[in-house]
Amino acid sequence: MVGICSYGAYVPMLRLPLGKPGGPERAVANWDEDCVTMGVGAAVDCLRGRDRAAVDAVLFASTSYAFKEKQAAAIVAKALDLRRDVATTDLGDSTRAGTSALRAATDMVRAGSARQVLVVAADVRMAAPRSPLEANLGDGAAAFLVGADEVAAAVGPVHAIADEIVDVWRTEGDPFVHAWEDRFVVDHGYGAVVRELVKGLFARHGFGPKDVARLVLYGPDARSHAATAKALGFAPEQLQEPLFGKLGNAGAAMAPLLLAATLERATEGQRLLVVGYGDGAEALVLETTPVVEKLEGRRGVSWHLARRAELPSYDMYLRFRQLIATEHDRRAGAGLSATKHFRDRDTDITLLAQRCRRCGQAQFPRQRVCFSCFAKDEFEPLRLSDRVGTVKSFTFDNFAGSPSPPLVAGIVDLEGARLYVQMTDVAPKEVKLGMPVEMTFRKIHEAGGTPNYFWKSTPLR
Amino acid sequence: MNAEAIRDKVAIVGMGCCKFGENWDKDPQDMIVEAAFEAYADAGIDDPQQQIEAVFCGALYPSKGSAEVADALKLYDRPVSMVVNYCATGTDAFRYGVFAVASGMYDRVLVVGFDKPKDRGVSGPSVAVTGVRGLPATPAGWFSLCAAQYFETYGAGREDLARIAVKNHHNGTLAPKSMLKREITVDDALNARIISWPFGLYDCAAQSDGAAAAVITRRDLAKSHRDDFVLVRAIGIALSANPQEDPAFDFLRWRATEMAARQVYAQAGIANPRNEIHLAQVHDCFTLTELLAYEDLGFCEKGAAKEHIKSGTFALDGELPVNTDGGLKTFGHPTGATGVRMIYENYKQLQGKAEKRQVKGKPTVALSHNIGGAPQACGICIVALP
Numbered sequence: 001m002v003g004i005c006s007y008g009a010y011v012p013m014l015r016l017p018l019g020k021p022g023g024p025e026r027a028v029a030n031w032d033e034d035c036v037t038m039g040v041g042a043a044v045d046c047l048r049g050r051d052r053a054a055v056d057a058v059l060f061a062s063t064s065y066a067f068k069e070k071q072a073a074a075i076v077a078k079a080l081d082l083r084r085d086v087a088t089t090d091l092g093d094s095t096r097a098g099t100s101a102l103r104a105a106t107d108m109v110r111a112g113s114a115r116q117v118l119v120v121a122a123d124v125r126m127a128a129p130r131s132p133l134e135a136n137l138g139d140g141a142a143a144f145l146v147g148a149d150e151v152a153a154a155v156g157p158v159h160a161i162a163d164e165i166v167d168v169w170r171t172e173g174d175p176f177v178h179a180w181e182d183r184f185v186v187d188h189g190y191g192a193v194v195r196e197l198v199k200g201l202f203a204r205h206g207f208g209p210k211d212v213a214r215l216v217l218y219g220p221d222a223r224s225h226a227a228t229a230k231a232l233g234f235a236p237e238q239l240q241e242p243l244f245g246k247l248g249n250a251g252a253a254m255a256p257l258l259l260a261a262t263l264e265r266a267t268e269g270q271r272l273l274v275v276g277y278g279d280g281a282e283a284l285v286l287e288t289t290p291v292v293e294k295l296e297g298r299r300g301v302s303w304h305l306a307r308r309a310e311l312p313s314y315d316m317y318l319r320f321r322q323l324i325a326t327e328h329d330r331r332a333g334a335g336l337s338a339t340k341h342f343r344d345r346d347t348d349i350t351l352l353a354q355r356c357r358r359c360g361q362a363q364f365p366r367q368r369v370c371f372s373c374f375a376k377d378e379f380e381p382l383r384l385s386d387r388v389g390t391v392k393s394f395t396f397d398n399f400a401g402s403p404s405p406p407l408v409a410g411i412v413d414l415e416g417a418r419l420y421v422q423m424t425d426v427a428p429k430e431v432k433l434g435m436p437v438e439m440t441f442r443k444i445h446e447a448g449g450t451p452n453y454f455w456k457s458t459p460l461r
Numbered sequence: 462m463n464a465e466a467i468r469d470k471v472a473i474v475g476m477g478c479c480k481f482g483e484n485w486d487k488d489p490q491d492m493i494v495e496a497a498f499e500a501y502a503d504a505g506i507d508d509p510q511q512q513i514e515a516v517f518c519g520a521l522y523p524s525k526g527s528a529e530v531a532d533a534l535k536l537y538d539r540p541v542s543m544v545v546n547y548c549a550t551g552t553d554a555f556r557y558g559v560f561a562v563a564s565g566m567y568d569r570v571l572v573v574g575f576d577k578p579k580d581r582g583v584s585g586p587s588v589a590v591t592g593v594r595g596l597p598a599t600p601a602g603w604f605s606l607c608a609a610q611y612f613e614t615y616g617a618g619r620e621d622l623a624r625i626a627v628k629n630h631h632n633g634t635l636a637p638k639s640m641l642k643r644e645i646t647v648d649d650a651l652n653a654r655i656i657s658w659p660f661g662l663y664d665c666a667a668q669s670d671g672a673a674a675a676v677i678t679r680r681d682l683a684k685s686h687r688d689d690f691v692l693v694r695a696i697g698i699a700l701s702a703n704p705q706e707d708p709a710f711d712f713l714r715w716r717a718t719e720m721a722a723r724q725v726y727a728q729a730g731i732a733n734p735r736n737e738i739h740l741a742q743v744h745d746c747f748t749l750t751e752l753l754a755y756e757d758l759g760f761c762e763k764g765a766a767k768e769h770i771k772s773g774t775f776a777l778d779g780e781l782p783v784n785t786d787g788g789l790k791t792f793g794h795p796t797g798a799t800g801v802r803m804i805y806e807n808y809k810q811l812q813g814k815a816e817k818r819q820v821k822g823k824p825t826v827a828l829s830h831n832i833g834g835a836p837q838a839c840g841i842c843i844v845a846l847p
Contacts, residue, residue, distance in 0.1 A: 336591075336592060336593070337591070340591070340592065344592065344594075347594070348592075348593055348594060361708055362708065363706070363708055364706065365594060365706070371702060371706070371707060371708055371709070372708065372709070392610070392712065393606040393607070393608075393609050393610055393712045394606075394609055395601075395602050395605040395606060395608070395609075395657050395658050395659075396655065396657065396658040397597050397599055397601065397602045397656075397657040397658075398654070398655055398656055398657065399597070399599045399601055399602070399656050399657055400596070400597030400598075400599050400602065400657075402597075406655070406657075406658070407597055409596075409597055409602055410606065410609075411606060411705060411712070416708055417708060418705065418706055418707065418708055418710070420594070420595060420705035420706070422596065422597070428658075433609050433610065433613055444593040444596055445593070445596070452593050453593065454593035454594060
């Protein structure tokens with residue numbers, strides 16, 4: 001039996017109200033978040049309490065990669081401190097990439113090329129400011145551990161069709177997703193192709209809507225989603241809520257996020273139908289096992305939806321996405337030295353500290369001589385990214401350029417090591433000495449035009 | 462180690478200081494020449510080409526290094542060295558000069574500290590992005606890191622810091638060469654925009670351009686220059702661990718100051734600094750830096766600074782006046798010049814030539830203190846009348 005052994009989710013804390021505050025809203029990545037940072041967040045949620053060394057492969061799915069050439073999956077693997085000999089692959093170019101990755105992972109495990117595959121889907125898609133399309137989008141990520149042992153949701157029949165259509169697209173150099181006229185998009189794109197896919201699946205495998213406990217369906221907007229589910233013969237109570245007005249269409253991560261939300265409430269013996277769409281469509285049928293009810297300790301979608309803070313203005317959203325000019329362009333500057341970054345990868349990307357074998361003192365960053373007992377080269381690595389620390393000191397800096405001043409920075413005590421780091425997703429009034437914090441992978445700046453990642457602290461919520 | 466090896470062996474016989482400020486119309490050359498020639502005149506040196514045998518200079522943002530001083534003063538064919546040690550740069554350059562004279566090799570050494578930060582187009586440090594760690598790299602952000610712990614532990618607050626700013630603004634109005642000459646109130650300081658909590662605008666030193674210089678000689682040669690020479694009683698430099706990385710740091714002090722203080726008090730044979738030091742120039746890049754220096758230098762017990770701030774112990778007419786010329790806060794802070802500028806002020810005070818800001822009671826022992834970096838480098842110099 002091959003299927004999902006664990007799952008996790010990440011939804012950014014910030015919400016952009018779509019109308020009056022308190023009404024419908026969408027999740028928006030903070031200025032220091034992108035598909036990679038959110039993907040790391042979802043993967044951390046998925047791998048909580050699991051042996052990270054057992055992960056054999058990472059499949060990352062997104063349509064919003066910061067790099068056109070440079071792999072996101074390899075960054076994620078390094079941030080998660082996975083094995084050196086992990087197989088990494090990026091999938092993209094379609095909102096279907098998340099479900100495609102889940103299917104590919106299943107095939108890898110079935111074929112025996114990997115025992116455990118981490119699937120991560122994340123997207124931060126942008127449409128033109130104030131366009132109707134923009135209001136339907138949302139940012140988020142989901143992750144699944146696919147394997148053959150202790151399976152919580154076994155993958156059964158799968159079905160896919162490819163479809164050549166210009167309905168939703170984004171071209172090189174264009175930051176915005178575009179869509180053709182919506183009736184065409186629904187009638188001949190999304191609605192027609194999903195109906196064809198699901199009917200084909202039913203016909204081939206001999207079951208129908210009544211045999212499905214939950215439909216996990218991608219949708220470009222709430223109306224098309226509901227209409228398509230109804231046309232397929234599903235009752236409203238069979239639908240996983242598409243989260244429009246709360247999260248929004250998270251692109252390649254939408255069907256995966258909805259699947260994570262379904263698994264949170266799933267019980268043993270349920271048949272789930274997962275459908276992704278984009279240049280065709282892809283369906284996976286899952287059967288839940290007793291394990292699904294025993295998976296605990298993850299935050300999933302519900303925890304992240306409850307953790308929310310409203311962006312004070314639309315203007316701030318534009319500033320976060322660098323859609324309006326500011327005095328200090330975050331992309332300015334020569335960027336990091338590639339050789340310095342190369343030497344600092346363990347420290348900066350994996351957040352590896354050291355513990356002195358002789359005196360036990362943890363210290364950060366990498367040292368050759370111990371701070372406490374002065375022993376030379378007597379260190380063993382100590383991963384700090386998954387530890388809870390406490391705030392030892394802090395300041396609110398208005399002088400350092402930030403799209404959302406003041407920049408909160410301070411000293412965090414993690415296992416006895418001290419880290420001078422920024423604090424994110426926090427209001428200054430929340431910050432207290434001794435408060436517990438966890439670490440979150442973020443963009444520190446974009447000097448040189450590339451995302452430059454490091455870890456920040458954030459209040460343990 | 463012989464801690465007393467240099468005590469009172471080297472004399473300051475001439476000092477100079479240009480006007481500190483946003484000297485848009487002056488090159489480093491202009492400021493170096495003004496400071497050095499004032500020092501020459503003060504020392505009665507009329508032929509520097511013959512009389513100055515070696516030069517030690519300090520600057521944190523030099524464009525050329527030691528040649529900037531050699532070229533400005535045309536002091537060639539002799540050693541000219543540049544020292545860099547964060548904000549203790551000026552004090553450290555002076556220290557090298559003292560050791561050069563104390564060794565017996567050179568009779569007369571010139572020390573020049575200078576900096577020209579205002580050519581960089583930013584008010585404050587240049588935010589050069591060289592990595593992703595250690596950000597935000599703003600000195601206000603670094604020096605503020607003791608605030609939360611100190612406030613919580615000892616019950617101090619922004620008002621205590623504001624009183625330090627008010628004091629230094631007052632003293633600065635009395636110093637002809639200071640950058641800022643404006644009295645402020647506690648409310649002005651408290652209501653100013655926040656730079657990096659708890660520091661508002663008035664908690665931060667005025668970054669400025671400037672240069673200061675000293676002519677030093679052996680004690681036995683001092684009389685040939687002037688009767689009222691001033692002796693170097695002690696001078697030390699200490700580096701501590703970076704407070705941002707030090708696993709044992711408590712954020713209630715700056716350890717580099719405590720370390721350097723132990724050095725100079727041992728050199729000078731000082732057991733009770735509160736009584737044996739008569740005035741001090743301490744590093745007030747930010748008001749909290751001055752507050753911590755009161756305690757770290759042993760001028761008062763740890764945690765007691767706020768009481769002394771309220772009672773005026775460190776005011777110009779107090780028992781131990783601190784930053785009599787306005788300090789970095791209002792005199793200005795051209796990094797490499799600051800340590801030498803502080804010795805200039807102490808030298809004038811001990812000679813009784815500090816005019817409107819002259820401290821009472823004929824002081825004979827004065828201390829100057831710099832701390833810089835994260836901060837982790839401290840320099841302290843004690844000068845005294847014979």
